[in-house]
Structures are given as structure tokens and as C-alpha cells.
Amino acid sequence: MTSRLVVSAFVSLDGVMQAPGGPGEDDDNGFKHGGWLAPHVDEGFNRIMGDQLDRADGMLLGRRSYDILSSYWPHVSDEDGGAEINSMPKYVATRSPMTAEWRNTEVLAGEAAQTVADLKRRTDGEIITQGSSDLIRTLQRAELVDEYRLMVFPVVLGEGKRMFAEGALPAGLKLTGCTTTDAGVVYMTYAWTGDPLYSSVA
Template identity: 80%
Template sequence: MASRLVVSTFVSLDGVMQAPGGPGEDDTGGFPWSGWLAPHVDEVFGQIMGEQFERADGMLLGRRSYNILAAHWPGVPDEEGGAKINSMAKYVATRSPMTAEWRNTEVLVGEAAETVADLKKRTDGEIIVQGSSDLIRTLQRAELVDEYRLLVFPVVLGEGKRLFAEGTAAAGLKHTGSTTTGAGVVYVTYEWAGKPVLGSVA
């Protein structure tokens, strides 16, 4: 028994993943570009996201991302994807205890490198990570990420929280697929392949 941990996220061309959905989502550091995803959403984008959630058996979130999603989805059960998201298993990685009222939520209290490693061992299937930039960096350092599914948007932001920030653990990745939407969003997938392989072109 073991789960696969999949980081599924939206990033700008320069790797920023902060506040893609709209104003007020995450204004940490005075981030001025909240909502940069919206102009590039189309039918194919919706299909990609729908397929990801249909494949997933659970969703892992950091505390901030959990609060954002938990404030929206329970109130719109009939919205596209709402039934799946509300019914699936949800896990919140946090260092301090919290009350989670969104149904089917388990709170993982402690150091994420340890609690998520345990979660992977005791569950089956696929767990996707949404948002949660700080949590992702912890998972990267602990080599717990099995796959990246990235939707890369045709916008350069120049500032904000990045998926692969300074200090990210080095890793080799294997390209497993890619496609482009009509709005110019590149959907690309990679599997973790251990440490980077080095060589010389000389």
C-alpha cells in the first residue's frame, strides 16, 4: 500500500504560482497580480482540471489553501466538479491543531515531511496537492513528490511565490506528456526521477 503524490498547479512562465484565481486569494508581500489565470481559461482547461480531479483519490493542502477552498466548495455543491471535490478525502498539513469542518477532512498535525510520508504509506491511489507553495517546498526537500502536472500560463509576473524557489531540492524529472490549449496554456507532466544526472557537452 502506498499513494502517489502529485503536485498539480498553475504557474506563470517565470514560475510564479501565487494567487492565480482572483483578488484577495493571497496578497502576501503586497503581490499585485492576483487573478492572472482568469483570462486564459477555456473549455480545454476545464477538461484538464476535471480529469485531474476524477483521477484523484484525495487532495493534500496547506492550511492557507485549505481555508480558501473550504470557504468556497461546500457552498456550491452543484458547481462543476463540486460533488467530487466535496466528497473526496482531504488532508491538511499543519504544525498546529485546527478544526476542519469541511467533510471528509483529516488534519495532519506535525512536521509535514513526517506526516505526509506516513500518509503515503497508509493510503492507496493518487493524492493531488493544490496551491500550498510552502508545503510543496517541504515535500520537495523530503523527496515525497512523485509527479508534477503543471499548467504553464502565457504571462510573466516578475514577483511572487514560485513553484521552484531558491533553495528547492535538486531533482531530475522525466517528461511524460504535454499539450497546449487554445488560450496558449501549456499542460506538461513530469515524473520524479531522483537526483539530476550530470554530464558534459564538450
């Protein structure tokens, strides 16, 4: 029994993943570009997101992303699209014990490298992340990520929290899928293959 951990993320062309959903979502370090995703949402975007949720057997969140999503989704009716995400098993990785009031949420208290490794061992299927940039960097360093699903948006932000920040663990990836929405969002899927390969063009 082992789950596959999939990092699902929205990123700008220069790799920023901070505050895609709206102003005020994450203003850390004076970030003023919140809401850069919304102008590019179209039918293709919704179809990709729907497919990801359909395939997922659980969702893993950092504490901040949990607070953002749990303030919204429990109040969305089944008819308006809340059924799937509200009924899905959810896991929140946090260093401090907490009470999770969002339905079907389990708290993973402790160091994420250990608690998420244990989660993968004791569950089956596919667990996806949403947001959670700090958590993702921990998972990368612990080599717990099996696949990346990146939606790259046609916008350059110049600052903000990045998917692959300085100090990210080097990794080899294999492109397993690529498609583009009418709004110009490029959706790419990559499988983790281990260490990078090196050679010379000479």
C-alpha cells in the same frame, strides 16, 4: 499500500504560483497580480482539471490553501460541480491542531515531512496538491513528490511565490506528457527520477 503524491499547480511563465484565482487570494509581500489565471480559462483548461479530479483519490492542502478552498467549495452544489471535490478525501497539513469543518477532511498536525510520509504509507491511489506553495517546498525537500502536473500560463509576473524557489532540492524529472489549450496554456506532466544527471556538451 503506498500512495503516489502528485503536485498539481498553476504557474506563470516565470514560475510564479501565487494567487492565480483572484485579487486578494494571497497578498503576501505586497503581491498585486492576483487573478492572472482567469483570462486563460477555456474548455481545454476545464477538461484538464476535470481529468485530474477524476483520477485523484485524495487532495492534500496546506493550511492557507485549505482556508481558501473551504470557504468556497462547500457552498457549491453538486449540480454546479461541487460533488466530486466535496466528497473526495481531503488532508490538510498544519503545524498546529485545528478543526476542519469541510466534509471528508482529515487534519495532519505536526511536521509535514513526517505526517505526509505517513499518509503515503497508509493510503492507496493518487493524492494531488492544489496551491500550497510552502507545503510543496517541504515535500520537495523530503523527496515525497512522485509527479508534477504543471499548467504554465502565458504571462510573466516578475515577482511572487515560485514553484521552484531558491534552495529547492535538485531533482531529475522525466517528461511524460505535454499538451496545449487554445488559450495558450501548456500542460506538462513530469515524473520524479531522483538526482539530476550531469555531463558536458564539450
